[in-house]
Amino acid sequence: MKFPAAIALLLVLLAAGCGDAGSPHAATAAPSGTKAPAPPRPEAILFFGTITEGPGVDLTEAYPVLIRQQVDARHLPYVVVNAGLRGETTAGGRSRVGEVLRQRSVRVFVLGLGGNDGPRGLSLQATRRNLQAIVDTVRRHAPHASILFAGMPVPAVRGPAYTADFNKLYTETARYNHAVFIPLPTTSKRGRASTTPAGIKTSAFTAWQRIAPLLSGPRSADSPAPPR
Numbered sequence: 504m505k506f507p508a509a510i511a512l513l514l515v516l517l518a519a520g521c522g523d524a525g526s527p528h529a530a531t532a533a534p535s536g537t538k539a540p541a542p543p544r545p546e547a548i549l550f551f552g553t554i555t556e557g558p559g560v561d562l563t564e565a566y567p568v569l570i571r572q573q574v575d576a577r578h579l580p581y582v583v584v585n586a587g588l589r590g591e592t593t594a595g596g597r598s599r600v601g602e603v604l605r606q607r608s609v610r611v612f613v614l615g616l617g618g619n620d621g622p623r624g625l626s627l628q629a630t631r632r633n634l635q636a637i638v639d640t641v642r643r644h645a646p647h648a649s650i651l652f653a654g655m656p657v658p659a660v661r662g663p664a665y666t667a668d669f670n671k672l673y674t675e676t677a678r679y680n681h682a683v684f685i686p687l688p689t690t691s692k693r694g695r696a697s698t699t700p701a702g703i704k705t706s707a708f709t710a711w712q713r714i715a716p717l718l719s720g721p722r723s724a725d726s727p728a729p730p731r
Contacts, residue, residue, distance in 0.1 A: 546608045548574070548714065549584045551600060551637075552615035552653070553591055566615075566653070569707035570714065579718060581610060592619045593633030600637050604644035611717055612641050613710065614682075615653035617673065621661040631672055638680050649717045652677035653710065654687035685710045 550567045571583035586603045588595065596616045614637060620630045641650055652673060657666045677684040687706050 544607060545580050545582045546610035547582050547584045548611040548613070548718075549586055549603070549607070549609050550613045550615070550653075551586050551603065552596060552613075553587055553589060553618060553655075566703055566707050566710070569704060570711055573711045573715070581718060582607075587615070590619055591616065592623050592625055593617050593630050593637070594620075594625065597633045597636045597640075600640050601644065604641065609641075609645040609648045611651065611714055612645065612648045613651045613653050613685075613714075614638070614641075615655055617669065618655040618657055621657065621665055621669070627665075627668055627672055630669070631676060634673075634676050635680075638676075638682070650680060650682040651710070651713060652682050652684045654685055654706070656687060683713050685713060 548570060550570075565585065567583050567585040574581055574583055584607065593616045614634070616637070617630050617634065620633075625633075638650060641648060655669075655673065657669045674684050676682075685706065686709075687702065
């Protein structure tokens, strides 16, 4: 009678094995040495340029910091990145924007360069070409990103005619690329742009009013390509 008992035991073991294999709750061992995939990095609101500068402006009062406060207060899933360099020209920005864009996914790109071009000897034609090249690079690396132009304070060393031509160039380039233009607030003296803490705060508030609608709903690939 030992033989039938052995057969019975074998049948029981086989039945148990088949039940585990077909069970939807059966655990599968993870391969040794594998790691869980890292969570996706949040998209960035990226500030590129010298728009955080200004006499008397502390880092805690900088343009990107004020925008980050708005993002954090609303618990929005975006990171605010200040990719600006003090004293940079549009030529310098053109040379490094591609590398900056390769480092993260960008939802909103805020461009604020050009104020240092005149004092460094760059012509308005060179400034226009560099700004357009930066925009074209953004379109290639982050085709769904919304682009905003932040108004730039222009030093008065080149005279009022240069200032007027620069402001015209900047607004024209923004319009040509279907980008939003964010003017800096002006002081009462000769209409010059204000880069005081109060002026930067006002400008950041204006920028947030334009950035916030771009952060809800689907990614904004709606902007048509600029005419050629």
